[in-house]
Amino acid sequence: MDMNAYLSMFIDESNDHLQSLNENLLKLESSPDDISIVQIIFRSAHTLKGMSATMGFEDLAALTHEMENVLDLVRNNKLKMDEFIFDTLFKGLDALDAMVQDVVGGGTGKADVSAIVTNLKAIVNPDYKAQGAPKGQTEASPEKSGGEAAAEIELDQFQISVLKQSIETGHQVFHIQVTVQETCVLKAVRAYMVFELLEQSGEVVKSEPSVQDIEQEKFDRSFSVYLITQQSAEDLKARIENISEIESAQVTVMDEESIAMLSKPSRPEAAAVKPEAQKEKAEVKPAAGAPAAAGGGAAVTKTIRVDIDRLDVLMNLFSELLIDRVRLEQLASEIKRGDLTETVEHMARVSGDLQNIVLKLRMVPVESVFNRFPRMVRDLAKTLDKKIDLVISGADTELDRTVIDEIGDPLVHLLRNSLDHGIESVERRVEAGKPETGTVNLRAFHSGNNVFIEIEDDGAGINRERVLSIAVKNGVITAEQGAGMTDEEVYMLLFAPGFSTADKISDISGRGVGLDVVKSKINSLGGAVSVKSQLGKGTIFSIQLPLTLSIISAMLIKLGSEKYAIPLSSIMETSIVRRDQVHHIHGNSMIEFRGAIIPVVSLSKLLESPDFDELTENETEVVIIRKGEKWAAVMVDEFIGQSDIVLKPLGKYLSNTAVVSGATILGDGQVALIIDPNALIK
Incomplete structure (x- = not known):
C-alpha cells in the first residue's frame, strides 16, 4: 500500500x-463528572491512535495510547x-499537535515525549488513585518562605512516585540549588x-519557594528545584x-534510595478533607441565544474535502468568464441586436448565479479560526492567575478563505x-466591585x-x-496635538x-509589538480596525473586513484618458463641487459637506495623471x-458606472504606489x- x-x-x-x-477536554474541565464527554474524547483518541499506527507514526501512536489508558480509567469510574x-492531557495534545505539524512539514513525526509519558503512567499507577491529585505540583505550600533551606522541600507521595518512575525509565533526577549574587538587583x-533553561532541559517537578513567589522576588538569594532530565549534571x-549574576548552582544526583527518604507521612486531617469542585479559571460559554449542542435530531450534512488549490483554479476561470461577460454586454449594447441582447442578458443572469455559488464555495465559517481560542484563553488565564470566561457568538459567520487564513494572528494579538x-x-x-x-x-x-x-x-x-x-514621551505626537x-x-x-503601555515585558503581550502588526495586516486585507473604551468598564476592539477579496x-x-475603479464599500455618495465651494486652509483644499469640513483629495496629483487638470471648469465631480x-x-473627471470587477494583484510592479491595491481587466x-480608499485618508 502506498x-x-x-x-x-x-x-x-x-x-x-x-x-x-x-x-471536548475543555467541556469536560467545566463538567468533570460528565462521562458522556469522556466517551467522546476516548473515541477520538482511539481513532487517532489507530490512524497513527497504520501510517507508521509510532511516537504518535504510543503517546495517544498512554492518554487512552488514562481516559479508559475515567470512563469506567476508576479514576476522577x-x-x-x-x-x-492538554500537554499531551500539544505534543500530538506538534508531531502532526512535523509530519505536515515533511518530518517523521518523532518527538521526545518521555516526560509526558512518565506523568501519564504515574496517573494510571494505583498509587495515584490512592493518594489523589497532587496539590500545586510545581508550587510550594504558601506558608513556606524563600529564606528556608532547600533541603526542607517537601514532596507528596505522587511526586515521589513520578521521580522514582523517571529513574526506572532511564532519566536523571537532580536536586538543584541556585544562588544569585548578593549584588544582583533583578x-x-x-x-x-534559570527556569527557562531548566524547562528546556527537562521537567521541573517541585520548586521552593513557589514559582509565583520567585517571580515576585519573595526569596533571599537562593531557590531549589527537583528536575527530571536526560542531561548530565556537569x-x-x-x-x-553561565547565566549572568548567578553565583553558584549545586546539582545533586538523586537515586531511588534518596528519593524514598524524602517521603513524609501525610497529615490525618488533610486526608479527611473531601475535595470540592473548583471553578476553572477559563471556561467557554455559548452566547445567549446560541443553539444548544445537538441532541440527536440534527440533520446530517454530507460534505467532501476539496483541495483549496482547485478552488483557486475555479475562481480564476470564473474571473476570466466574468471579464468576457462584461465585454459581451458592452458589444451587445453597441450592436443593438435583439436576439443577441436577450442571450447576453440570460448569460448575465446565469453567470450571476454561478458567481454566487463560486464565492460561497470559498466561504468558510470564522469558527475555523475561533475554535483555537478557548484553549488559548484557558492556558493564558492560568498563566496570568486570572479567572476569565470566553463567550463566542456568530461563529457561523462566513468569510472568504483568503481572509480567514490571514485573520488568525491579528485576533490572537487582540485577545x-x-x-x-x-x-x-x-x-x-x-476591589472595584466587579465579579x-x-x-x-x-x-x-x-x-x-x-x-x-469584535473583541x-x-x-x-x-x-x-x-x-x-x-x-508624547515617545515622540509619536506633540502635547498640543x-x-x-x-x-x-x-x-x-x-x-x-x-x-506599549505595559509596565513590564511579559511573554503574553507588552513588548511594544503586536497592535501595529494587527493594523497593518487588517489594512492589507482591505479592512479597518477601531477602538472604543470606557475607563473602569472595558474595551471593544472592532475589525471591519470585506466579505471576499x-x-x-x-x-x-x-x-x-485613464480609467480607475473605487470599491463601492468605501463610497458614501457622489456629488458635484463648484470652484467657489473649495476653500484653502493651511495649504489644504477643503469643502463643506453635511455640516462638516472635509479634505479634497487630488487623485490626479497622487497618480501623476498626464492629461487631467481638476477644476479647469467651474465645477467637477x-x-x-x-x-x-x-x-x-476625491475629484474625478467622469463617472463610467458601477460594475463587478475581478481583482488582479500587481505584485512588485507598483509596490511603491500606496494608493493602488490591484488592477482589473474591463470589458x-x-x-x-x-x-485603495484607505490610503487616501490619513
Missing part, C-alpha cells in the same frame, strides 16, 4: 480529531479527573532565565552558572491584549458587504491620559509602531469616501487600476 497516497487524508483527519479532543490530569529576572551546572492588559486580577476586580471572573466576548456578524469581528472585555478600560503621556484629539483618536495611538463591486471613473469616522472628497480589454 502510504503517501493516504498522508493528506491522515493529516486532515488528525487535525480534526485534535480539534475535537481540545474542545483533577487539575493535574487535565494539565497532563533577582526575579535571573530566576526566570553540563547543567555549567549552563546555569492576548485583552487578557493581559484588559481584564484585571481577581483582587483588583473585587471575580472577567468576561471576554468574541463575536462576528455581517453588516452590508462587510463582516465585523469586548469588561476590564479596566484604556486610560486616555496615560496613553497620551506615553505617546494630543490636547485636541478625541478619545477614539487617542486610543488609535495604541496601534503606532513600538507603542476576489470579486467586488466598484465604481468605474475616468481621469483624462467628486466621490465622497469614508474610512471609519473620517471623510474625504473593452483595457486595464483599470483599483484605488
Whole structure:
C-alpha cells in the first residue's frame, strides 16, 4: 500500500480529531463528572491512535495510547479527573499537535515525549488513585518562605512516585540549588532565565519557594528545584552558572534510595478533607441565544474535502468568464441586436448565479479560526492567575478563505491584549466591585458587504491620559496635538509602531509589538480596525473586513484618458463641487459637506495623471469616501458606472504606489487600476 497516497487524508483527519479532543477536554474541565464527554474524547483518541499506527507514526501512536489508558480509567469510574490530569492531557495534545505539524512539514513525526509519558503512567499507577491529585505540583505550600533551606522541600507521595518512575525509565533526577549574587538587583529576572533553561532541559517537578513567589522576588538569594532530565549534571551546572549574576548552582544526583527518604507521612486531617469542585479559571460559554449542542435530531450534512488549490483554479476561470461577460454586454449594447441582447442578458443572469455559488464555495465559517481560542484563553488565564470566561457568538459567520487564513494572528494579538492588559486580577476586580471572573466576548456578524469581528472585555478600560503621556514621551505626537484629539483618536495611538503601555515585558503581550502588526495586516486585507473604551468598564476592539477579496463591486471613473475603479464599500455618495465651494486652509483644499469640513483629495496629483487638470471648469465631480469616522472628497473627471470587477494583484510592479491595491481587466480589454480608499485618508 502506498502510504503517501493516504498522508493528506491522515493529516486532515488528525487535525480534526485534535480539534475535537481540545474542545471536548475543555467541556469536560467545566463538567468533570460528565462521562458522556469522556466517551467522546476516548473515541477520538482511539481513532487517532489507530490512524497513527497504520501510517507508521509510532511516537504518535504510543503517546495517544498512554492518554487512552488514562481516559479508559475515567470512563469506567476508576479514576476522577483533577487539575493535574487535565494539565497532563492538554500537554499531551500539544505534543500530538506538534508531531502532526512535523509530519505536515515533511518530518517523521518523532518527538521526545518521555516526560509526558512518565506523568501519564504515574496517573494510571494505583498509587495515584490512592493518594489523589497532587496539590500545586510545581508550587510550594504558601506558608513556606524563600529564606528556608532547600533541603526542607517537601514532596507528596505522587511526586515521589513520578521521580522514582523517571529513574526506572532511564532519566536523571537532580536536586538543584541556585544562588544569585548578593549584588544582583533583578533577582526575579535571573530566576526566570534559570527556569527557562531548566524547562528546556527537562521537567521541573517541585520548586521552593513557589514559582509565583520567585517571580515576585519573595526569596533571599537562593531557590531549589527537583528536575527530571536526560542531561548530565556537569553540563547543567555549567549552563546555569553561565547565566549572568548567578553565583553558584549545586546539582545533586538523586537515586531511588534518596528519593524514598524524602517521603513524609501525610497529615490525618488533610486526608479527611473531601475535595470540592473548583471553578476553572477559563471556561467557554455559548452566547445567549446560541443553539444548544445537538441532541440527536440534527440533520446530517454530507460534505467532501476539496483541495483549496482547485478552488483557486475555479475562481480564476470564473474571473476570466466574468471579464468576457462584461465585454459581451458592452458589444451587445453597441450592436443593438435583439436576439443577441436577450442571450447576453440570460448569460448575465446565469453567470450571476454561478458567481454566487463560486464565492460561497470559498466561504468558510470564522469558527475555523475561533475554535483555537478557548484553549488559548484557558492556558493564558492560568498563566496570568486570572479567572476569565470566553463567550463566542456568530461563529457561523462566513468569510472568504483568503481572509480567514490571514485573520488568525491579528485576533490572537487582540485577545492576548485583552487578557493581559484588559481584564484585571481577581483582587483588583473585587476591589472595584466587579465579579471575580472577567468576561471576554468574541463575536462576528455581517453588516452590508462587510463582516465585523469584535473583541469586548469588561476590564479596566484604556486610560486616555496615560496613553497620551506615553505617546508624547515617545515622540509619536506633540502635547498640543494630543490636547485636541478625541478619545477614539487617542486610543488609535495604541496601534503606532513600538507603542506599549505595559509596565513590564511579559511573554503574553507588552513588548511594544503586536497592535501595529494587527493594523497593518487588517489594512492589507482591505479592512479597518477601531477602538472604543470606557475607563473602569472595558474595551471593544472592532475589525471591519470585506466579505471576499476576489470579486467586488466598484465604481468605474475616468481621469483624462485613464480609467480607475473605487470599491463601492468605501463610497458614501457622489456629488458635484463648484470652484467657489473649495476653500484653502493651511495649504489644504477643503469643502463643506453635511455640516462638516472635509479634505479634497487630488487623485490626479497622487497618480501623476498626464492629461487631467481638476477644476479647469467651474465645477467637477467628486466621490465622497469614508474610512471609519473620517471623510474625504476625491475629484474625478467622469463617472463610467458601477460594475463587478475581478481583482488582479500587481505584485512588485507598483509596490511603491500606496494608493493602488490591484488592477482589473474591463470589458473593452483595457486595464483599470483599483484605488485603495484607505490610503487616501490619513
